[in-house]
Amino acid sequence: MEMIFDLRNVSYSYVGRINALKDICFKVNQKEQISIIGSNGSGKSTLLAILDGLIYPTVGEFYAFDNRISEEVFNTIDDNEFRSYFRTRVGLVFQNSDVQLFSPTVFEEIAFGPLQLNLTPEKVKIRVLEVMEMIGITKLKDRSPHTLSGGEKKKVCIATVLASNPDVLLLDEPTAGLDPRTQLWLTELLQELEDAGKTIITATHDLEFVEQISKRAIVMGEDHQIVMDDDVEKVLNNLELLLDSNLIHEHMHIHSKFVHEHLHTHKGKHIHEHDTECDLSSTRIELLLARELE
Numbered sequence: 001m002e003m004i005f006d007l008r009n010v011s012y013s014y015v016g017r018i019n020a021l022k023d024i025c026f027k028v029n030q031k032e033q034i035s036i037i038g039s040n041g042s043g044k045s046t047l048l049a050i051l052d053g054l055i056y057p058t059v060g061e062f063y064a065f066d067n068r069i070s071e072e073v074f075n076t077i078d079d080n081e082f083r084s085y086f087r088t089r090v091g092l093v094f095q096n097s098d099v100q101l102f103s104p105t106v107f108e109e110i111a112f113g114p115l116q117l118n119l120t121p122e123k124v125k126i127r128v129l130e131v132m133e134m135i136g137i138t139k140l141k142d143r144s145p146h147t148l149s150g151g152e153k154k155k156v157c158i159a160t161v162l163a164s165n166p167d168v169l170l171l172d173e174p175t176a177g178l179d180p181r182t183q184l185w186l187t188e189l190l191q192e193l194e195d196a197g198k199t200i201i202t203a204t205h206d207l208e209f210v211e212q213i214s215k216r217a218i219v220m221g222e223d224h225q226i227v228m229d230d231d232v233e234k235v236l237n238n239l240e241l242l243l244d245s246n247l248i249h250e251h252m253h254i255h256s257k258f259v260h261e262h263l264h265t266h267k268g269k270h271i272h273e274h275d276t277e278c279d280l281s282s283t284r285i286e287l288l289l290a291r292e293l294e
């Protein structure tokens, strides 16, 4: 099986002094689905920027497809064959959609990537129409991306990345700001992409989502180091670690007739101390009901 990424003792600091990643080591194999979880500021976005070749380790080595990615090999030659190859294989969906969108219409936005691949205009058009159909945004074709809702923008961003058909997808907090229906749509889309054999790495602190879209989870601690890298179930059952990493918090809550202490995630999923199994669908309904009663 092909090795996609290999990070060897990677550290990164902004402007030489703000630590964002510390001594990160892990490998990614083809067709893995991995979640990068950690609280705000733990280094998730920085890690995805390294994996997308946007920035380079301050210390340590990053290999992609058996080639070392460094400023010297990646960014110096204008006509860089490996960089073009890398760009066709890896695509990043940014956390902030507005950073990613710049074209006058949705159609042109999605066509931008395929046009870079030197496809004929006819082939580009076919591909754009196919991707819009797949993502369910055909009716937005002539709209200006900046006038769309948050969920629609996110769909366009995903479409722009899928239009180049990369086999490695990086997603930075893709559920942030999405309504429940769009979140479900995204979960199902990622499951389909998994079935299609994509390698998918998603940064998130939505633990419910993690469970549905990945098999392996890498937990970033607040000191910017990896604190756990294991099967999703093992990570999600390690309540102490999730508490320490600020991914869940303890609080008092009135439940049925009893007042008891239990663990509570940021997304509202309840994990009872004596009952770590929890029915996600009923939690969702509970949340909706709770909201309606407010």
Ligand code: ADP
Pocket (backbone or CB within 6 Å): 014, 015, 018, 019, 020, 038, 039, 040, 041, 042, 043, 044, 045, 046, 047
């Ligand atoms: P996360 O995505 O997990 O919230 P980030 O990778 O964005 O974390 O940030 C990691 C650390 O790097 C934080 O302390 C953050 O303040 C800092 N940081 C992120 N981007 C920049 C930047 N452009 N300049 C300076 N510091 C930054």
Ligand code: MG
Pocket (backbone or CB within 6 Å): 044, 045, 046, 095, 172, 173
């Ligand atoms: Mg981030």
